[in-house]
Amino acid sequence: MSTEVLDAPAPVLNRRLPAHPVVAIVGATGAVGVELLESLTSRDFPVAELRLLASARSAGTRLSFRGRDHVVQELTEDSFRGVDLALFSAGASISRKYGPIAVAAGAIVVDNSSAFRMAPEVPLVVPEVNAAAMAAHSGIIANPNCVAAILTVALAPLAQETRIRRLNVATYQAASGAGAAAMEELRQATAAYLDGQPFTPKVLPHPYAFNFFSHNAAVDPDSGYNGEEEKVVAETRRILGRPDLPVGITCIRVPVLRAHGMAVSIEFDAPVSVERARQLLGVAPGLRLVDDRVGNHFPMPVEASGQDAVLVGRIREDLGDPTGNSLALFVVGDQLLKGAALNAVQIAEALL
Amino acid sequence: MSTEVLDAPAPVLNRRLPAHPVVAIVGATGAVGVELLESLTSRDFPVAELRLLASARSAGTRLSFRGRDHVVQELTEDSFRGVDLALFSAGASISRKYGPIAVAAGAIVVDNSSAFRMAPEVPLVVPEVNAAAMAAHSGIIANPNCVAAILTVALAPLAQETRIRRLNVATYQAASGAGAAAMEELRQATAAYLDGQPFTPKVLPHPYAFNFFSHNAAVDPDSGYNGEEEKVVAETRRILGRPDLPVGITCIRVPVLRAHGMAVSIEFDAPVSVERARQLLGVAPGLRLVDDRVGNHFPMPVEASGQDAVLVGRIREDLGDPTGNSLALFVVGDQLLKGAALNAVQIAEALL
Numbered sequence: 171m172s173t174e175v176l177d178a179p180a181p182v183l184n185r186r187l188p189a190h191p192v193v194a195i196v197g198a199t200g201a202v203g204v205e206l207l208e209s210l211t212s213r214d215f216p217v218a219e220l221r222l223l224a225s226a227r228s229a230g231t232r233l234s235f236r237g238r239d240h241v242v243q244e245l246t247e248d249s250f251r252g253v254d255l256a257l258f259s260a261g262a263s264i265s266r267k268y269g270p271i272a273v274a275a276g277a278i279v280v281d282n283s284s285a286f287r288m289a290p291e292v293p294l295v296v297p298e299v300n301a302a303a304m305a306a307h308s309g310i311i312a313n314p315n316c317v318a319a320i321l322t323v324a325l326a327p328l329a330q331e332t333r334i335r336r337l338n339v340a341t342y343q344a345a346s347g348a349g350a351a352a353m354e355e356l357r358q359a360t361a362a363y364l365d366g367q368p369f370t371p372k373v374l375p376h377p378y379a380f381n382f383f384s385h386n387a388a389v390d391p392d393s394g395y396n397g398e399e400e401k402v403v404a405e406t407r408r409i410l411g412r413p414d415l416p417v418g419i420t421c422i423r424v425p426v427l428r429a430h431g432m433a434v435s436i437e438f439d440a441p442v443s444v445e446r447a448r449q450l451l452g453v454a455p456g457l458r459l460v461d462d463r464v465g466n467h468f469p470m471p472v473e474a475s476g477q478d479a480v481l482v483g484r485i486r487e488d489l490g491d492p493t494g495n496s497l498a499l500f501v502v503g504d505q506l507l508k509g510a511a512l513n514a515v516q517i518a519e520a521l522l
Numbered sequence: 523m524s525t526e527v528l529d530a531p532a533p534v535l536n537r538r539l540p541a542h543p544v545v546a547i548v549g550a551t552g553a554v555g556v557e558l559l560e561s562l563t564s565r566d567f568p569v570a571e572l573r574l575l576a577s578a579r580s581a582g583t584r585l586s587f588r589g590r591d592h593v594v595q596e597l598t599e600d601s602f603r604g605v606d607l608a609l610f611s612a613g614a615s616i617s618r619k620y621g622p623i624a625v626a627a628g629a630i631v632v633d634n635s636s637a638f639r640m641a642p643e644v645p646l647v648v649p650e651v652n653a654a655a656m657a658a659h660s661g662i663i664a665n666p667n668c669v670a671a672i673l674t675v676a677l678a679p680l681a682q683e684t685r686i687r688r689l690n691v692a693t694y695q696a697a698s699g700a701g702a703a704a705m706e707e708l709r710q711a712t713a714a715y716l717d718g719q720p721f722t723p724k725v726l727p728h729p730y731a732f733n734f735f736s737h738n739a740a741v742d743p744d745s746g747y748n749g750e751e752e753k754v755v756a757e758t759r760r761i762l763g764r765p766d767l768p769v770g771i772t773c774i775r776v777p778v779l780r781a782h783g784m785a786v787s788i789e790f791d792a793p794v795s796v797e798r799a800r801q802l803l804g805v806a807p808g809l810r811l812v813d814d815r816v817g818n819h820f821p822m823p824v825e826a827s828g829q830d831a832v833l834v835g836r837i838r839e840d841l842g843d844p845t846g847n848s849l850a851l852f853v854v855g856d857q858l859l860k861g862a863a864l865n866a867v868q869i870a871e872a873l874l
Contacts, residue, residue: 338842340692340785342734342774356732357716364713377824380708380778382694384820384836384852391815394796394838403841418842418850420785422694424776426732433692433772433785444746463743468736472729484736486746489755490690490770498770500736 181291181306187254187278187521190218194253194277196268197260198222198242199231201350202282205511206257207235212478213515216522223249224260250275255521257514258282273309278521280311280514287312287405294408297516298456299326304520311517316347316509317398317421318405320430323508324482324501327454328447329410333439335495336416339402341385342424342431344471346505348374348386353427360425378425385421396421429471430509431502435488438495447485447497456508457482469502480508533643533658539606539630539873542570546605546629548620549612550574550594551583553702554634557863558609559587564830565867568874575601576612602627607873609866610634625661630873632663632866639664639757646760649868650808651678656872663869668699668861669750669773670757672782675860676834676853679806680799681762685791687847688768691754693737694776694783696823698857700726700738705779712777730777737773748773781823782861783854787840790847799837799849808860809834821854832860 193210197203203224210217220235222242229244243249245268250256256272258265258281265285272279286292293303294312299322304311314322321339328334345356355373362369363379376383387397395403403417424431452459460469461483469481480503488496503509545562549555555576562569572587574594581596595601597620602608608624610617610633617637624631638644645655646664651674656663666674673691680686697708707725714721715731728735739749747755755769776783804811812821813835821833832855840848855861 336842336844338690338787338840340772342694342776360712361716364709364716375818376822381822381824382776382778382783383822384818386818389815389818394815394836395841396818416842416844418787418840418848420692420836420850420852422783422785422852424694424734424778426734426777431734431774433774435690435770463741463746466727466736466738466741466748470728470733470735472733484746484772488690488770489747490688490768492688492768496770498772500772500774 181308183306185278185307185309187518189522190216191254192219192221192252193217194221194223194250194256194272196223196245196256196258196264198233199224199228200259201346201353202259202506202510204233205506206259206514207233209507209511209515211236213519215515215518221249221253247271250277253277255280255518257518259510269310278309278311280313280517282313282510282514284315284401286310287314288408294405295517296322296409296513297520298323298454300409300411301520304517313510313514313517314405314409315398315401316505317341317343317402317430317432318409319509319513320480320501320503321402321432321434322406322409323456323480324434324451324499325410325436327450328436328442328497331446331450332442334412334415335437335439338418338435340433341419341421342426343385343421344424344426344428344430344505345378346428347430356425356427374423380425382422382424385423426471427475428504428506429474429502430505431469431471431500434499434501435490436497436499437491438497441494442497444485444487444497451482451485456480459483461485469500471502474502474504477504478507478512533660535658537630537659537661539870541874542568543606544571544573544604545569546573546575546602546608546624548575548597548608548610548616550585551576551580552611553698553705554611554858554862556585557858558611558866559585561859561863561867563588565871567867567870573601573605599623602629605629607632607870609870611862621662630661630663632665632869634665634862634866636667636753638662639666640760646757647869648674648761648865649872650675650806652761652763653872656869665862665866665869666757666761667750667753668857669693669695669754669782669784670761671861671865672832672853672855673754673784673786674758674761675808675832676786676803676851677762677788679802680788680794683798683802684794686764686767687789687791690770690787692785693771693773694778695737695773696776696778696780696782696857697730698780699782708777708779726775732777734774734776737775778823779827780856780858781826781854782857783821783823783852785850785852787842787848787850789843793846794849796837796839796849803834803837808832811835813837821852823854826854826856829856830859830864
């Protein structure tokens with residue numbers, strides 16, 4: 171993917187949006203599409219006009235935005251006339267085809283798919299971490315993989331203080347990362363299990379009721395890493411500006427609806443105290459410290475779901491590192507918000 | 523706990539059970555107690571006579587064993603007369619009080635609680651790993667914490683080949699570790715969630731439906747590690763005979779009924795190839811290799827639950843270690859079987 175070259179104009183410095191942009195959402199009826207509408211609303215984004223786009227199958231669906239019904243239109247090559255901002259969330263092949271068309275029509279594209287994330291001319295952005303990367307772009311800005319976005323917002327305040335030497339991450343990933351149909355499958359499979367009824371999974375490759383399994387992305391038969399793990403590693407390196415950072419990772423789907431967790435072990439070049447980490451993470455943008463040892467209260471999906479802030483806690487020395495240079499922490503963020511829709515809207519805000 | 527001293531006779535070499543022992547189960551009506559009956563049956567343990575013991579509250583309950591009903595009796599100081607083998611699974615305070623009484627009455631105790639696990643005169647045993655530790659004992663043999671048992675059975679074949687330098691573990695722990703009531707709470711909380719009904723947790727400190735949370739054991743306010751993590755670290759070191767092994771660990775409860783998972787990163791003194799690890803783990807006792815990269819088929823609770831074998835897979839180089847000395851793997855085992863009842867019965871078998 172790092173060799174992907176965009177059929178797009180050369181990067182332009184500080185190309186920005188008008189104060190009240192015309193906004194198109196591609197993939198409006200998906201799990202992320204619905205949350206894009208929510209985030210545009212909750213953050214009071216100055217939408218001059220909204221255009222909802224989806225496949226022919228979903229065209230005609232009505233979605234409410236700011237109290238007004240909008241009819242979803244079929245995505246075509248003519249969909250982007252007059253659009254200033256196109257938020258894409260309909261998969262990599264749709265982005266590859268229609269992203270350049272939207273740019274050619276004059277739009278700035280914020281793309282939630284993996285299509286362009288490693289293209290050198292496309293900034294890959296978590297606004298709290300590397301907003302400066304947006305200073306020059308060719309019309310497309312990539313929104314990171316959900317784990318990478320949630321992880322880097324928690325790592326950046328520490329990485330800015332002391333260089334990270336290596337990382338180890340084990341994820342607890344929600345159904346929402348596989349789309350609205352996977353969320354529904356989790357609900358139905360669980361209801362069937364509780365009723366003693368059989369259930370055959372259709373969306374995910376394994377039974378999901380009261381079960382966890384290695385992430386459903388295909389596994390590289392040579393390295394043994396799956397596509398999700400490869401994305402998290404490559405994107406975390408790119409967002410943090412550390413192309414060679416060693417990252418060990420295991421991505422696991424757990425039976426949770428919409429918030430991703432991660433147990434993170436961070437080895438630094440020098441010791442970072444728990445107190446200092448707590449101080450840094452406690453004031454960093456996009457984070458909320460949930461780190462109550464006495465109350466045994468730490469980040470968890472029931473409190474992260476529907477929240478813009480990523481929750482971080484269980485900050486302690488990582489006793490697996492005898493040098494004393496490592497910290498452990500636990501991070502939980504809403505996969506559909508910071509992991510997708512919210513981050514895209516934050517990118518758009520930075521372009522205003 | 524490591525300073526706990528038993529009021530028990532000095533260790534005796536090779537004190538063993540008769541060929542057909544009288545067996546008592548303390549905590550017979552609990553989640554592990556029921557599985558002890560199952561494991562005694564499935565492994566054809568030569569029980570001469572069975573005595574089921576529990577609190578006054580559970581006395582009178584009938585449980586079936588080998589086609590015959592047995593009435594649960596109230597545990598008293600007189601319960602162990604004539605008993606050869608006492609399997610304890612009723613919590614640490616019951617073990618502390620009644621374990622020495624059972625030993626004084628002539629029984630060998632296999633204790634599933636944490637009461638004596640770190641007592642120097644009490645062997646802490648996973649038969650596949652350190653059966654030799656049973657050669658001398660004072661009448662009590664400790665059954666390890668469930669994570670430690672499942673983890674060490676997967677680590678031992680590798681540790682015997684190449685010395686482990688450090689470990690990093692993130693767990694995915696089932697409800698069963700908190701007992702039968704927690705399993706029922708998970709079912710009820712989930713059913714309520716799916717019905718849109720409120721549910722107040724009574725057994726666990728946090729909502730469990732479609733949620734995960736840091737393990738419910740109390741957190742040391744100074745170190746930030748919880749009691750479960752402390753047990754896993756101390757017991758893993760003791761079972762592997764590596765008192766100073768650096769272990770980083772995060773214990774998380776996930777909404778699963780009875781199988782524990784763990785993402786494990788192992789740094790060795792020298793490289794161990796994936797092929798060699800697969801070979802060693804593929805023939806080691808107590809393990810089943812589930813490591814199909816092409817089919818994306820790896821260990822998971824639906825396939826580990828109810829099984830004696832611990833499942834191990836996702837064996838790959840840990841890319842978080844730039845020296846190339848590390849492997850990553852994913853392990854899932856039945857918490858009630860290898861994590862508790864099965865291991866206790868295996869210890870008893872070794873004493874015959």
